[in-house]
Amino acid sequence: MKKRPSGQEKNISYPVRRMLGASIMFTYRHTTKVVFGKGALNRLGEEAAKLGSKALVVTGKHFAKKHGYLDRISEALKASGVEPVLYPEVEPNPSFGTVDRGAEIARKEGVDLYVAFGGGSAMDAAKAIDVVATLGGRAADWVYPKVVSEKVKPIIAIPTTHGTGSEVTKYAVLTDTERGMKTVVVGDGILPDVALLDPEPLRHLPGEQAAATGLDALSHAIESYFSSKATPLSDLFAVEAARIIFGNLPCAVKGSLECREEMLYASMLAGYAINIAGTNVGHGLGYEITVRKGVPHGFANLLILPHAAPYYALAAPDKMEELLDKLCLSGLPGGLKESLEALKRNVGAPMRLRDVGFTEEELESLIERAVLYRRNLANAPLDLSEEDIRNIYLSAF
Ligand SMILES: [Fe+2]
Incomplete structure (x- = not known):
């Protein structure tokens, strides 16, 4: 591993920049209107009517239908004069095909608004x-570096x-x-216009999914905090998100709706953090x-993250x-590494790569394929060599 080469100051981690005497500089704009709290979902009709007249409702295949939300969303839209077109077809880790089929329907129907209801998969599919x-x-035409x-x-x-x-x-992460x-579709053009964060639907979330998605939010918080693109503002979001998650994920996994509400808030904060960093x-x-x-996804990130912690500590000891x-x-x-491992154990996450079937x-x-994800690795506070990546995977094994 080596420090990022000089002449690439933007790649030097924020604390190092700060030590070098750099002043605070950032640009920040966030255009999403956020409505948070119990009953936020009741605002759907009113918000939709301000934005369009025909909406593609994008959801996963089971959750929305099984718990009556597909009907509830359709009724709310109709009552506000917005015609719903249903697309309850999104699989976990949505594919290009799912996006292209959805776009065909959207074009044919002439929708002027999208309502995404679900986990990251449904929301990401709707954006794409x-x-x-x-x-x-087609979806394949719009992925990063575009x-x-x-x-x-x-x-x-x-x-x-x-x-x-x-x-x-x-x-919008796609497979x-x-x-x-x-792969990812990225850009300010796909920022949602309205986010309705209502803890009520989270009561149906199975414990294992609560654990996996909560750990994804934690990985967003920790990774953005140690990102070479971190700013004082992203740090603020990241630290508060991590603090809430360490305190509330175990009880959220056990089913407490109060803890899930805290987690919903924390995952939003972690979203702000990765938007910046x-x-x-x-x-x-x-x-x-x-x-x-x-x-x-969240379990996968946490199989790696504890083993990245020593590198973060090396790059930014003060910040750690x-x-x-x-x-x-x-x-x-054991510091951050052992704290992450203890949380994983507490919420029933897989502990090592060998536990999920790797030999x-x-x-x-795996090491060879890491090069495909340079976009992410380039945000690490240190330039990781192939040897570093091997060591992380071996340690995680
Ligand atoms: Fe993630």
């Missing part, structure tokens, strides 16, 4: 469908998990099934774990100390 239907082409800065049609996002923060982010990798090692080395073994202090974890043996022989091919 909007891009394809509004701007043309950036969607042009505003697409309005999106109302309603999360039913406390993980991705997608309701307030400019990201390229042909190349077998995760992005993710890095946990996501960059975790995506392939999901692609290969179908491990839920500050974080542990604010999380009331300082003085605990030691497979690690080499």
Whole structure:
């Protein structure tokens, strides 16, 4: 591992920049209207009517229908004069095909608004469908390094998990099934216009999904905090998100709606943090774990993250100390690494790569594939060599 080369100051971690005497500088704009609290979902009709007249309602295949939300959403839209067109077809880790099919329906029906109800998959699919239907082409044409800065049609996002923060982010993560990798559609143009964060639907979330999505939110908080793009503002969001998650994830997993409400707030804060600073090692080395073994995204990130902690400590020792202090974890043996492992154990997450079906022989091919996720790894506070990546995977094994 080495420090980022000089002449690339933007890649030097924020605390190092601060030590070098850099002043505070950032640009911040966030255009999503956020309505948070019990009953927020009741605002759907009113908000939708301000934005359009015909809405594509994008959800997963089971949750919305099973718990009566598909009907409730349709009724609320109709009562406000907005015609719903249902697309309850999104699978976990949505594919290009799902996006392209949704866009075809959206174009044919002439929708002028999108309502996404679900976890990250439904919200991300809705954003990408909007891009394809509004701007043309196919999903594959719009993935990074392309950036969607042009505003697409309005999106109302309603999360039913406390993980991705997608309701307030400019990201839509899709799976390229042909190349077998995760890709992203990114840009301010896909920021949702309205986010309705209502804890009530979260009462139906199974414990394992609560654990996996909550750990995704935690990985957003920790990775953005140690990102080379972190700012004082993203740190504020990240630290508060991490503090709430450490305190509330175990009881959220056990089913407490109060704790789930706290988690919903924290996952939104972590979404703000990654909007500014992005993710890095946990996501960059975790995506392939999901692609290969179908491990839920949050669990995959947390298989890696504890083993990235020593690198973070090396890159930003002062910042690490500050974080542990604010999380009331300082003085605990093992620091952040062991605190993350203890939380994983507490919520029933898989502990090691071998627990999710990897053999030691497979690690080499994981290392080879890491190059596909340079976009994430480039945000790490240190330039990780192939040897560093090997060490992280071995340690996680
Ligand atoms: Fe994530």
